[in-house]
Amino acid sequence: MPDAAQPAPKPQKKSAGRDLSAAIGVGVGLGAVIVASLFIVKAVFVGVVAVAVVVGLWELTKRLDERKGIRAPLVPLALGGAAMVVAGYVRGAEGAWVAMALTTLAVLVWRMTEPPENYLRDVTAGVFAAFYVPFLATFVAMMLTADDGPQRVLTFLLLTVVSDTGAYAVGWRFGRKKLAPRISPGKTREGLVGAVGFAMVAGALCLEFLIDDGAWWQGLVLGLAVAVSATLGDLGESMIKRDLGIKDMGTLLPGHGGIMDRLDSLLPTAPVVWLLLVLFVGSG
Incomplete structure (x- = not known):
């Protein structure tokens, strides 16, 4: 007796690959915090940017250490990154560049407290992180200074x-x-x-x-x-x-x-x- 015809498989729907409801909820919540701080007190928004920068630096340096063994010094990056955002808001582009230079110097000196192996690799990653995250974020703070x-x-x-x-x-x-x-x-x-x-x-x-x-x-x-x-x-x-x-x-x-x-x-x-x-x- 011939086998019964099997039903054709249902076509697969495209998927975004993430929990869409969670993504929307988190996005709306973040948007509300950002907009509220932006239009209530400018300084509060600068603080939000600085916190985002510090957390971003923590994530980046942690992943570099875990996956590649690259130890970019987080403490001078976090302190310098927050200072960079504030300097961009208070002193404009000149303040941002000075803070970037001082952060780079701090990264070079801080890494000297550890053995010299991989020094160049670690400080290069640190300077890259300083430019990639806080320095680029200073342009948001500089936008905010306009009327x-x-x-x-x-x-x-x-x-x-x-x-x-x-x-x-x-x-x-x-x-x-x-x-x-x-x-x-x-x-x-x-x-x-x-x-x-x-x-x-x-x-x-x-x-x-x-x-x-x-x-x-x-x-x-x-x-x-x-x-x-x-x-x-x-x-x-x-x-x-x-x-x-x-x-x-x-x-x-x-x-x-x-x-x-x-x-x-x-x-x-x-x-x-x-x-x-x-x-x-x-x-x-």
Whole structure:
């Protein structure tokens, strides 16, 4: 007797690979804290940025030690990183550069208290961490010093989030051609187009309605630049994580990974937004 026909397997649905409900809940909570601190007291927002920088440095140095045995000194990085953000807010670019230089010196001296083996490797990683996390974050603090500083920072955050959302939404639905398969297999060229389109529309709206003396066409340029820098930032951290052999930098944020997994596209985008806004509407 012939076997009964087996039912055809159900097609597999695409999955985001994370707990979407947890990711949304954590994202909304973080957004509420950030926006509240941004528009209530500027100094509180600077403190939020400094805390994020310190936690990001902790995650990065911990992963470097665990996976590669690289011991970038956390104490001078954390203290110098927080000071860098505050200096950027109080003294602008000059203060940020001075704090960066002093942090580098502190890393070099602090590592001297341990045996000389791998000294150059460890301090190189420390200087890289100081530039990658706190120095780039100082541009957020410098944005805040303008008269319309909260609106500039909000524009920066919105455009980065919208770019990431556009890339995810379009890539998930229409993505076929891989953007950089050896670095981040989930990213597609169609997703990049989505990021550019979403960010340019959001940029035009933000420059027209949020930024003093801004124009819609400037927002188009800004949105394009943000989509490119955010994508490169995401790919850059993916490169680091692939080298370390890890999926996430941490587990602090359910559905997101660690703080560094949320800062990846924000950090390289901050100087881009700061510079373009200064060119378009001045330093405020």
